[in-house]
Amino acid sequence: MIEGILIGLSTALSLTNILMVMVGCFAGTIIGMLPGLGPMTAIALMIPITYGFDPSTGLILMAGVYYGAVFGGSTSSILLNAPGIPGTVATAFDGYPMAQQGKAGKALAIAAYSSFAGGTISAIFLLVAAPSLSKVSLAFRSPDYFALMILGLTAISAFSSKGQFLKAMMMVVLGLMLATVGQDSLSDITRFTFNNMNLTDGISFVLIVMATFAMSEALTIVFRGKDPNRAAKQISLTELGSIKVNKEETIKMAKTIPRSSILGFLIGVLPGAGATIASFLAYGMERNYVNEEEKQKFGKGSVHGLSAPETANNAACSGSFVPLLTLGIPGSGTTAVMLGALLGFGIQPGPRLYQTNPEIFWSVIMSMYIGMVVLLILNLPLIPYIARILAVPRNYLIPLILFFSVTGIYLMSFNNFDIFLMIIIAVVATFLRLYDFPMPPLILAFVLGGLMEETLRRSLLISDGSPNFLWDRPITLIILLITITIVGWQIFSTFRKKN
């Protein structure tokens, strides 16, 4: 492991890669700060830029963007009560009241320190857990992988659907359907192309991400432009107050951070869960831990209430890399985007990544530490200036997002069919979003579609077409039982709500 750490450090500490972490953190912070744009959009917008880099550098840039975007999301939560991403909704519960009391600078500083601590502690967990899990996951066979993917898709549907499980599952099926367009990987038979040569290679992953996130986010912002409920409740972006944290507040943070980090990391490892669930659970857990006097302050600017979700959402980000790096199966929409980018570089993440491309495996882990330090050093003093980005008028913001989306696709294919297709998918996605059909399950399903079909093919061929492979191996059976429990729980909670 020491050798791996040294390999990772030597790669991550090269001048280019340090520069990329800095650029990534900075760009991620700015994009994540803009309401409506989250880490998935930020990473998607970076994909065209990474085409010219080697895989380690590209991934390091994207990891920096990821952390930056999560941090940026908390800034808009605290200053505008408009979370950039769902993972920072809980941050607004106490961050925004604190900002309203004239302590916006302090709230941003607490968020920055908590994010730093949560991210760093969980990166240590990742360092220890990932290599061990890589070895364990070598024992996984095709049926286990198939079951694991079913679990991941079910879990993301359960967690991202805000009680609309069926809608999320429909999005999963739509994502898998889109993944089947083009040539079948084994027989080369074309499917669902309708004799259109442009579809023979299938629909590009970047196209789907750009359409369902970047472009559709931009269209949604324009579409809901007249909604009075969505108008930003702006506090002063120029007078944020001191960013100094006193001794009493530091002690409170010191108590909250360790427990929220552990919780955040564990939730992040679970397929489909991620930063949103982690931050809400950490907020709830913290409320139960503190004394009665502190409990009364929750929702009115509590340090515990701000620190807990901020620590947990960053810890969950590191945790979500565990299934991606060790099993090659992304646990969240954001890591699904990163998986797509990795596949674009010709790298298949999974248990063998640890052996075949150790420099990538370790440099990503090492870049997380560097990213955390960069985020703290770069962002804390710049908070008052960065916050002014929130004042960028949408008249400029929207066209620039559309421009980056189209450029990304144009660079990939130099083909206007792909641009037309992207616009059509973006328009459909905009309407689906309007009626609460979630997009992360669609992206995860699209990314996993090919692998899922492949593992199902192998499992069915080995079992000679019998469904026995679903219960022959204990691991497969356990994973499927967990999936059934999640589905059962969703049905139960739906009926309970109706009654």
Added chain:
Amino acid sequence: MRISPTKFISLLFLVLSVFYLYTAYNIQVFAFDENAPFNARTFPIYLGWAGIVLSSLKIILPEKITKEVNHKHLDYKSIIYLIIISLIYAAVILKIGYFISTSLFLFASYYFLGERRWGLMFILSFPFVAAFMYLLHGLLNIYLRDPFLKYIGVMG
């Protein structure tokens, strides 16, 4: 009978799933693969059925409407303009090249979203796209196809 938008979308998804399933059954597979435990049709057939079951459940089961979309608050005009200029942009990008089409697209988008500061609109379109192209093509060595700039000798 008034059908809710969610149920209408589910109905469209049901139609899509039926069409998908029909197409899946018609995928041409090799003769020796016809009776294999798994062929190019198998996975799409499962998906088609899954789509039909899920969308039917969504249509049949009673729906608790938690959020009403107020259409008066939706800016249809701006979004239609943006989609039209995006489609025009996609149609002309290969013909007139990346630089001119992108700059015009940005300029038109700013205009249709209500911007009227002409100087800023110009800077954030033509010079901005030129700088972006230099970053990609000149510094990052990412090839950007532009027949027009190639024709006038600016790009190699």
